Amino acid sequence: MSSMPTIGDIYRARPHVYRHLRPPPLHQYSGLNDLVQAEIYLKHENHQPVGAFKVRGGLNLVAGLSQDQKRGGLFTASTGNHGQSIAFAARAHNIKATIAVPVGANPGKVAAMQGLGAEVLFHGNDFDTARQWIAEVAKEKSGTFVGPTDAPLIHGVGTYGLEIIEDLPDVEVIIVPVGAGSGVCGTAIVAKTINPGIRVIGVQSAQAPTMQQSWQQGRPVEGPMTTVAEGLATRISFANTQAIMARYLDDFVLVEDSALEEAVRLLLTHSHNLVEEAGAASLAAALQIKEQLQDKKVVLVVSGGNLSPERLSQIIR
Amino acid sequence: MSSMPTIGDIYRARPHVYRHLRPPPLHQYSGLNDLVQAEIYLKHENHQPVGAFKVRGGLNLVAGLSQDQKRGGLFTASTGNHGQSIAFAARAHNIKATIAVPVGANPGKVAAMQGLGAEVLFHGNDFDTARQWIAEVAKEKSGTFVGPTDAPLIHGVGTYGLEIIEDLPDVEVIIVPVGAGSGVCGTAIVAKTINPGIRVIGVQSAQAPTMQQSWQQGRPVEGPMTTVAEGLATRISFANTQAIMARYLDDFVLVEDSALEEAVRLLLTHSHNLVEEAGAASLAAALQIKEQLQDKKVVLVVSGGNLSPERLSQIIR
Numbered sequence: 001m002s003s004m005p006t007i008g009d010i011y012r013a014r015p016h017v018y019r020h021l022r023p024p025p026l027h028q029y030s031g032l033n034d035l036v037q038a039e040i041y042l043k044h045e046n047h048q049p050v051g052a053f054k055v056r057g058g059l060n061l062v063a064g065l066s067q068d069q070k071r072g073g074l075f076t077a078s079t080g081n082h083g084q085s086i087a088f089a090a091r092a093h094n095i096k097a098t099i100a101v102p103v104g105a106n107p108g109k110v111a112a113m114q115g116l117g118a119e120v121l122f123h124g125n126d127f128d129t130a131r132q133w134i135a136e137v138a139k140e141k142s143g144t145f146v147g148p149t150d151a152p153l154i155h156g157v158g159t160y161g162l163e164i165i166e167d168l169p170d171v172e173v174i175i176v177p178v179g180a181g182s183g184v185c186g187t188a189i190v191a192k193t194i195n196p197g198i199r200v201i202g203v204q205s206a207q208a209p210t211m212q213q214s215w216q217q218g219r220p221v222e223g224p225m226t227t228v229a230e231g232l233a234t235r236i237s238f239a240n241t242q243a244i245m246a247r248y249l250d251d252f253v254l255v256e257d258s259a260l261e262e263a264v265r266l267l268l269t270h271s272h273n274l275v276e277e278a279g280a281a282s283l284a285a286a287l288q289i290k291e292q293l294q295d296k297k298v299v300l301v302v303s304g305g306n307l308s309p310e311r312l313s314q315i316i317r
Numbered sequence: 318m319s320s321m322p323t324i325g326d327i328y329r330a331r332p333h334v335y336r337h338l339r340p341p342p343l344h345q346y347s348g349l350n351d352l353v354q355a356e357i358y359l360k361h362e363n364h365q366p367v368g369a370f371k372v373r374g375g376l377n378l379v380a381g382l383s384q385d386q387k388r389g390g391l392f393t394a395s396t397g398n399h400g401q402s403i404a405f406a407a408r409a410h411n412i413k414a415t416i417a418v419p420v421g422a423n424p425g426k427v428a429a430m431q432g433l434g435a436e437v438l439f440h441g442n443d444f445d446t447a448r449q450w451i452a453e454v455a456k457e458k459s460g461t462f463v464g465p466t467d468a469p470l471i472h473g474v475g476t477y478g479l480e481i482i483e484d485l486p487d488v489e490v491i492i493v494p495v496g497a498g499s500g501v502c503g504t505a506i507v508a509k510t511i512n513p514g515i516r517v518i519g520v521q522s523a524q525a526p527t528m529q530q531s532w533q534q535g536r537p538v539e540g541p542m543t544t545v546a547e548g549l550a551t552r553i554s555f556a557n558t559q560a561i562m563a564r565y566l567d568d569f570v571l572v573e574d575s576a577l578e579e580a581v582r583l584l585l586t587h588s589h590n591l592v593e594e595a596g597a598a599s600l601a602a603a604l605q606i607k608e609q610l611q612d613k614k615v616v617l618v619v620s621g622g623n624l625s626p627e628r629l630s631q632i633i634r
Contacts, residue, residue: 025339027366030432047364049344051589108586115347268629269425272368272622274591305589309633312585316630 004244005151007193010158010186016063017056017159020092021049024160026167026299031270036286038293041171042267043164046275046305050088050112052081052231053157053183053303058089060156061146070095075138076146077101077131080109080230081304086146087118098143100134102126106230108308128235148180149238158186164299165194172296177281177303178202178211178252179231181241187301188248199250203285205232205277206254215245215252228257228311231278231304259284261315264307268316276307321561322468324510327475327503333380334373334476337409338366341477343484343616348587353603355610358488359584360481363592363622367405367429369398369548370474370500370620375406377473378463387412392455393463394448395430396422397547398621403463404435415460417451419443423547425625445552465497466555475503481616482511489613494598494620495519495528495569496548498558504618505565516567520602522549522594523571532562532569545574545628548595548621576601578632581624585633593624 024047032040045053062074073096076086083099090097097118101110102125113120123133131147138145146153164171164187174191176184184202191198204212205227213221214237225235245252263280267273282300286293307315341364349357362370379391390413393403400416407414414435418427419442430437440450448464455462463470481488481504491508493501501519508515521529524544531538531554542552562569580597584590599617603610624632 022339022342025341025364025366030429034432044364046589047342047361049342112347115351265626268591269626272363272591272593272624274585274589276589307589309582309586313633316626316633 004247005154005158005185005189007190009155010162010190013060013155014159014162016060017156020059021055023163024048026164027271029271032283035266035270036290036293036298038286038290038295039297040286041168041297041299042271043160043299043301044273045160046273046279046302050081050084051305052085053160053301054081054085054153055088056159057153057156057182058085059092061150061152062089062093062095064152065144069144072141072143073098074146075134075141075143077127077134079105079127081306082148083113083118084109084116087113087116091117098134098137100130102130106308109306149182149241151240154182154186154241157182158190160301161187161190165190168297168299170297171198171299173199173201173293173298174301175201175203175282175285175298176301177232177278178204179234179278180238181211181245183301183303184249185241185244189244192248200248201285202245202249202252203281204234204252204254205229205257205260205281207257208233209254210234210237212252212254214242215249218246229260229277229281231276232281253285253289255281255284255288259288263287264315267302273302274305274307274312275302276304279304321564322471322475322502322506324507326472327479327507330377330472331476331479333377334473337376338372340480341365343481344588346588349600352583352587353607353610353615355603355607355612356614357603358485358614358616359588360477360616360618361590362477363590363596363619367398367401368621368623369402370477370618371398371402371470372405373476374470374473374499375402376409378467378469379406379410379412381469382461386461389458389460390415391463392451392460394418394444394451396444397426398623399465400430400435401426401433404430404433408434415451415454417447419447423625426623466499466558468557471499471502471558474499475507477618478504478507482507485614485616487614488515488616490516490518490610490615491618492518492520492599492602492615493618494549494595495521496551496595497555498528498562500618500620501566502558502561506561509565517565518602519562519566519569520598521569521571522546522574522577522598524574525550525552526571527551527554529569529571531559532566535563546577546594546598548593549598570602570606572598572601572605576605580604581632584619590619591622591624591629592619593621596621
């Protein structure tokens with residue numbers, strides 16, 4: 001097993017990330033302060049190219065490839081933001097990305113990956129089938145397979161953690177949505193190394209509690225997964241991110257899907273940002289645990305904004 | 318009459334603006350490229366604090382006040398983004414802002430101004446009445462009245478024009494929504510000074526054509542104003558911005574309100590950004606004149622994102 005990432009890895013990722021994007025802002029909205037009765041700051045990862053924090057990880061991963069690996073291209077599986085991130089980073093470095101998606105994947109996200117120049121291959125009926133298959137394809141073609149929690153991805157996404165501390169050195173609590181865990185791990189490594197007094201809290205949907213239960217029980221748990229939030233829809237546990245979370249995470253809460261939808265509406269109203277369900281999970285968690293947050297300086301990571309028009313219509317109806 | 322602003326004024330505004338905000342990104346979305354059949358970039362002024370480009374102008378104006386003026390406070394009239402901008406800048410410099418709004422003003426925007434610490438006073442039934450009144454109040458109280466096209470505002474908002482050129486030196490066309498004209502004037506001064514070959518095109522609603530008709534006829538025209546787009550809802554012409562537009566603007570198009578609403582929907586679908594009607598005007602114009610834009614590098618200024626939940630529901634229904 002590889003050693004645990006450190007803040008040094010994250011500092012080293014910065015030039016690779018900032019070559020292609022600017023730090024998105026940390027904004028306050030008085031309506032959200034009033035709702036939570038705290039000093040609430042949104043870290044706007046939904047303002048990134050491809051609309052999600054994951055692009056930072058993709059850029060760092062691609063920058064670290066050898067010339068041979070670049071020639072062989074990248075292979076990964078995704079139904080959403082991860083695939084767009086890899087496609088964006090591959091295009092930025094002029095290398096080829098091949099992304100496996102399950103049959104019936106969201107046509108909007110497929111079009112976005114193709115629009116970024118990636119080849120999209122349909123295979124199998126779920127993400128895991130597509131992922132196992134594309135890993136074999138990568139091997140046959142001497143390409144590089146990218147898994148969802150590969151270390152360079154954690155190093156890259158951790159750069160937003162540094163930005164939070166730099167923008168708000170007095171931050172007291174950071175709440176981060178958890179899918180496979182790269183975002184919360186990068187954030188927790190940064191926050192706890194710089195100031196162990198900062199509380200880092202993960203949030204997942206109660207309709208996809210696998211990562212939360214694995215963290216709580218200290219062993220890999222598989223569970224039901226019926227959430228509407230694609231970005232939180234983890235069916236299995238990931239060993240490397242669980243190891244980091246076991247060491248650094250202060251708390252890990254579950255919120256109902258209905259609370260995610262309410263948080264999407266609240267973010268539209270008070271911040272005028274379109275946020276996907278996963279990205280709204282941090283606000284949903286803050287509202288759920290608001291008695292712990294009173295008058296504190298709280299950063300909510302808005303991890304992504306890729307809500308489809310169909311879902312938007314359902315949510316605001 | 319004061320002399321016309323120059324690019325030097327805009328360079329001088331930068332440190333005042335960047336003390337409080339970061340340049341928002343210039344993003345491409347393949348779906349928009351396909352729609353217009355051009356290389357389309359969105360300048361995301363909707364990502365600013367207070368959700369609109371005007372905050373740049375407010376910050377520059379406040380930074381230039383004397384100690385006496387700061388003590389006297391700022392007085393202005395607004396029904397929307399201008400008032401939030403002045404409130405934000407005043408708070409950043411710890412001075413008082415008093416904003417007159419017409420009776421019946423949008424409660425969400427009033428709450429946002431108050432949330433930024435401004436005192437909001439209701440007076441009269443329309444913007445012009447409120448504005449004339451608050452100018453008198455400012456005089457009585459030895460405060461500083463801020464008009465919508467004051468020179469420091471133009472200098473401040475022009476900073477986004479510089480960012481566009483720095484991010485995309487080969488830009489060929491820039492399309493800018495026009496209300497009172499500060500944004501398009503700042504942009505045009507920058508673009509035409511650096512490269513007269515860049516086409517700068519303004520856009521207003523056909524349901525509020527005053528500024529466009531005044532530009533076209535070369536004399537101040539007043540006209541009907543029934544647009545749904547608050548940010549384009551100009552009923553009168555402004556002499557200082559008209560003088561700049563007469564010198565620098567290449568074209569000025571009108572789009573129907575229905576096209577603004579369609580552009581809001583397209584931006585939600587293809588960029589996952591919530592954009593207000595005025596902010597979507599640049600895309601509406603690009604679609605209207607797409608035969609002139611084929612394969613060109615085109616920047617659409619997305620001037621603001623403050624769409625209310627009620628309007629969003631109406632537009633996507």
